[in-house]
Amino acid sequence: MPTELTTPTLLLVGGARAIPLSSDMTVQALTQARRRGMRTHVTGEAASLAGTPEVRALADITSAVDFARPGNTAEWARDRVAAGDRFDAVFGIQEMAQVSVAETAEAVGAPGNPPEAIRRIRAKDACRAVLAAEGFPQPAVRLCADRAEAAAFLAETAGPWIVKPRDAMGSIGVSQVFEPARLPAAIELLPSDDPFLVEEFVDGPEYSVEGFFQNGKPTILAITAKEKVAPPFFVEVGHVLPAELDPAVRIEIEQQVGDALTALGLRFGGFHVELWLTPSGVVLGEVHGRFGGDWIHRMLAHAIPGLELFGAIYDDMLGRADTSGDLRPARGAAARYMIPPPGRLTAIEGWDEVRAHPAVLYADLTAKVGDRINPVHKSSDRVGVVVVGAETPAAARELASELVSSVRFVVES
Incomplete structure (x- = not known):
């Protein structure tokens, strides 16, 4: 049998967010590593590790390391290697951990993407600039520090436009602007005062x-x-x-x-x-x-x-x-999210029947009676999902739509 010195070790950076999707992906990542005889060391923020006991149960080792601080995980990993540890593979599930994954792989000599390549694709305007320079069609885009710079871009380009954060996820702060008068409202939706992007809408x-x-x-x-x-x-x-x-x-x-x-x-x-x-x-x-x-x-x-x-x-x-x-x-597969009308949720009907359907690969309902349903402006506003498998994509699409439609949400406005 391989000894601890010869067994390859996976460093999983960022652990999992304490939400079902992130946890499910991380559990699968750890399980598939174990099937390959790999030891697993999971790092992440202390609160996230504490909130994902299923991840801690599968990992051989866990360490509280803040992957969001530039260079922090790489420095920690170098110290561990100097102390006798080894990391043969460095991987991460989370979007916001990808720079740390690349930095850490480089620091310990493991295979990985160049950190500058990951930083480039994380900054959406920088990624567009490279693609445009390489001859790929790209919408015009500008990094704007304030409303005045954004208004200048609108004046120079044909609308409509998209306003969005430079580096975010989950559709947070992303909205369409049909006319310059709507620009201030779009900027108000951004999650921070950091410089943001305005780009031409692609239809x-x-x-x-x-x-x-x-x-x-x-x-x-x-x-x-x-x-x-x-x-x-x-x-x-x-x-x-x-x-x-x-x-x-x-x-x-x-x-x-x-x-x-x-x-x-x-x-x-x-x-x-x-x-x-x-x-x-x-x-x-x-x-x-x-x-x-x-x-x-x-x-x-x-x-x-x-x-x-x-x-x-x-x-x-x-x-x-x-x-x-x-x-x-x-084969085919489909996912369909549930988006009931806004208001206070007073009843949910038909959910148990959906969960029991034999073609369902995963089903989750995050709303409960008494919750306030919000308009869907970002991914976290969705209240549930049904994922199905079928023999063809068309059959999967039809079944997912049918199952979601069979759930009745009673909402008071």
């Missing part, structure tokens, strides 16, 4: 591309079709995987995404790339050096039987990757 159906790197090259697993709430907000309320696309369009999307990831300098881990299909072709959106949220990891596991999403990352980092298998979706 077209939205998709995302899911995959991971093998031997330094991107492997695309699936394209996901998205549905969002009506403007001026852009919260995702539905996903179907794989997207039902003309083969030529699918090939064009995959080619552009693969080329863009390479141009941005990424080479390890998972990725989630957003894009639009416009009359003039593919326009790439945000690029993420981690897997997509909204239960896409569960959808992929159903659509590609036998896939271990996180385990494939570890295999690549440890030089064990097998690139000969078929990683194309053989």
